[in-house]
Amino acid sequence: MLVMASGGLGIYEVARKSFPDSEVWTTLGYHFHHVSWLGCAFWDLIQPSFMFMVGVAMAYSYAARAAHGQSYGRMLGHAIYRSIVLVLLGIFLRSGGGTQTNYTFMDVVSQIGLGYTFLFLLWNRPRWVQGVAAALILVGYWGWFAAYPLPPDDFDYKSVGVGTEWPHLTGFAAHWDKGTNAAANFDVWFLNQFSRAKPFAYEGSGYPTLNFIPSLATMIFGLMTGELLRGPRSKSAKFWILAGSGLAALLVGKLLDVAGICPIVKIIWTPSWAIFSTGWTLWMLAGFYGVIDIAGLRRWSFPFLVVGMNSIVMYVMYGLLRNWFNTRLKIHFGQELYHQVADGLHLGAAYVPIVEHVLVLFAMWLVCLWLYRQRIFVRI
Numbered sequence: 001m002l003v004m005a006s007g008g009l010g011i012y013e014v015a016r017k018s019f020p021d022s023e024v025w026t027t028l029g030y031h032f033h034h035v036s037w038l039g040c041a042f043w044d045l046i047q048p049s050f051m052f053m054v055g056v057a058m059a060y061s062y063a064a065r066a067a068h069g070q071s072y073g074r075m076l077g078h079a080i081y082r083s084i085v086l087v088l089l090g091i092f093l094r095s096g097g098g099t100q101t102n103y104t105f106m107d108v109v110s111q112i113g114l115g116y117t118f119l120f121l122l123w124n125r126p127r128w129v130q131g132v133a134a135a136l137i138l139v140g141y142w143g144w145f146a147a148y149p150l151p152p153d154d155f156d157y158k159s160v161g162v163g164t165e166w167p168h169l170t171g172f173a174a175h176w177d178k179g180t181n182a183a184a185n186f187d188v189w190f191l192n193q194f195s196r197a198k199p200f201a202y203e204g205s206g207y208p209t210l211n212f213i214p215s216l217a218t219m220i221f222g223l224m225t226g227e228l229l230r231g232p233r234s235k236s237a238k239f240w241i242l243a244g245s246g247l248a249a250l251l252v253g254k255l256l257d258v259a260g261i262c263p264i265v266k267i268i269w270t271p272s273w274a275i276f277s278t279g280w281t282l283w284m285l286a287g288f289y290g291v292i293d294i295a296g297l298r299r300w301s302f303p304f305l306v307v308g309m310n311s312i313v314m315y316v317m318y319g320l321l322r323n324w325f326n327t328r329l330k331i332h333f334g335q336e337l338y339h340q341v342a343d344g345l346h347l348g349a350a351y352v353p354i355v356e357h358v359l360v361l362f363a364m365w366l367v368c369l370w371l372y373r374q375r376i377f378v379r380i
Contacts, residue, residue, distance in 0.1 A: 001311045002304060004046050005318040006361045008032040010353030018350035037167075037178060037206070037265055040276065044266045047108050048277035049284065051215050054112055055119060055222025056285075059230055062123050079120035085380045086113025089312075093319040103194040105209045109315065115216035122220060127227070134220040138271035141214050142262055145175050145270075148182035160184065161202040173263045176270055183208035183268055211269040218269075221278045225285070235294050242286035249279030306365065306372045313371065313378050317364045325363045326356065 015022070015029025031042035065075050090110025095103045105114065122130050151157075157166065160179030169177040178184075179202055187208050191200040225245075229238060253276025257264045262272040291297050307314050317325075330337055338356045339349065347355070371377070 001050070001314050002307045002361075002365075004050075005307075005314050005322075005364060007318075007322070007357050008043060009361075010355075010357040013353045014350055034205075035266065037267060038169075038263055040264060040266065040273075040280075045277055045280050045284075048215070048218050048266075048274075049281045050108060051112060051218045052222035052225070052278060052281045052285075054116070055219040055224070056226035056229070058119060058123055058219075058223055059226025062120070063230065066124075076117075076120065079117050082380050083113045083116040086110065086116060089113075089316075089380075093316070102196050102200075103191065104203075106203065106207045106211075109312075111212045111215055112219070114212035115219060118216055119219045119223060122223060127224060130220055130224050134217040137217045137220075138214060138274060142271045145182050146172075148175060148185070150174055151180045155180065159201065161204055169263060172260055176263050176265055176268060178206040178267075181208075181268060183210040186210055206267045208268060214269040214271055214274045217271075217274050218278060222281075225282070229289075235289075239286055239290050239294060242282050242289060246279045246282030246286060249275050249282060251279075253277075253279060303365065306368045309377050310368045310371050312380060314364060314368055317367065322360060322364070325360050329359060329363060 009032065012029045012033040015025040015032075019025035033041065034043055035041050062075055065078075086109045087105065090105065090107030090113065091103060094107035094110070105111070122133055157163075157168075157179060162168075162179045166178065168174065175181065184202065184206065187203065187210075188200060190209060225242070228241060231238075233241070253264060253272045253274075256262045256272035256275070262270050264270060264272045264276050266273050266277070288301075292301060334340065338352045338359065341359070342349065342352050342355045345355075
């Protein structure tokens with residue numbers, strides 16, 4: 001959440017505008033910006049990590065509720081309530097256009113909400129049931145895309161927002177091309193069921209509503225991991241299971257891609273992406289688990305704890321108030337604030353976007369710190 005709210009720390013902007021010929025900055029810029037279609041950058045791992053951790057958190061939260069005597073029916077009702085609130089929150093944050101609402105369900109919290117109740121139904125089930133459910137989701141979703149007919153040779157790609165310079169996927173992989181895949185065509189029907197300023201024809205990035213289906217598998221993997229961490233195995237055994245499972249997921253996801261079975265595309269959450277990104281998430285979790293739970297090095301993580309305890313607050317602030325924080329900082333500290341700080345740190349004007357993003361992020365973090373000290377935690 002902290003990385004997401006940083007807006008990439010302005011690194012992509014600095015790399016693109018000020019250092020286009022620098023190999024180091026080009027690499028940094030690549031990893032602090034979403035890839036257009038194929039592949040994976042660091043920035044692409046934020047959403048799958050977030051959704052994975054929803055599953056991990058569920059393993060703990062509902063076990064705690066059960067330990068406090070809550071019935072299964074009451075917990076199911078809470079899961080349904082949480083699903084509805086998350087979906088509506090995502091609609092509120094993302095849907096809009098001019099003076100009329102253009103409904104969309106593509107915000108990450110809406111995506112979590114759409115799958116959350118289904119995830120709860122797998123909570124406290126045998127591990128093999130959860131694994132089979134995730135496999136059926138991914139195989140079924142892959143099969144739907146693979147069976148969906150390809151566009152004709154004379155198809156007008158501009159009608160789905162794809163320019164002539166777009167590097168189309170070819171052969172079998174064309175079933176996962178931008179704008180003409182099964183999920184994109186579903187949205188042309190589905191989103192036009194809602195009142196809109198103008199008929200929906202395509203989504204610019206290619207992100208579809210139905211991503212919540214394969215990303216539900218990501219949350220299931222998180223649920224299985226959370227139950228592993230809650231379990232009786234030793235800490236070292238848990239660490240090596242996380243690391244080994246991460247390696248296996250990376251290899252399987254990449255193999256599906258290079259073998260031509262399913263390309264790795266985050267935007268449409270291909271099954272290979274769900275597996276591949278889970279591998280990276282497991283490795284990141286293994287790293288944090290090793291440092292914090294095994295080595296006992298905890299104090300450095302306090303800035304992350306402050307945000308984690310009010311992650312919804314940080315997410316909403318980033319979605320609605322980032323520009324407000326930016327404006328307030330310049331009003332109260334001067335319109336040249338970011339340039340002055342950059343000069344004070346002996347940085348050139350090229351680094352001003354980084355200074356801006358860091359200071360705005362720090363201002364939002366201070367809000368979370370105040371809430372933390374007041375013991376105010378916003379939960380759904």
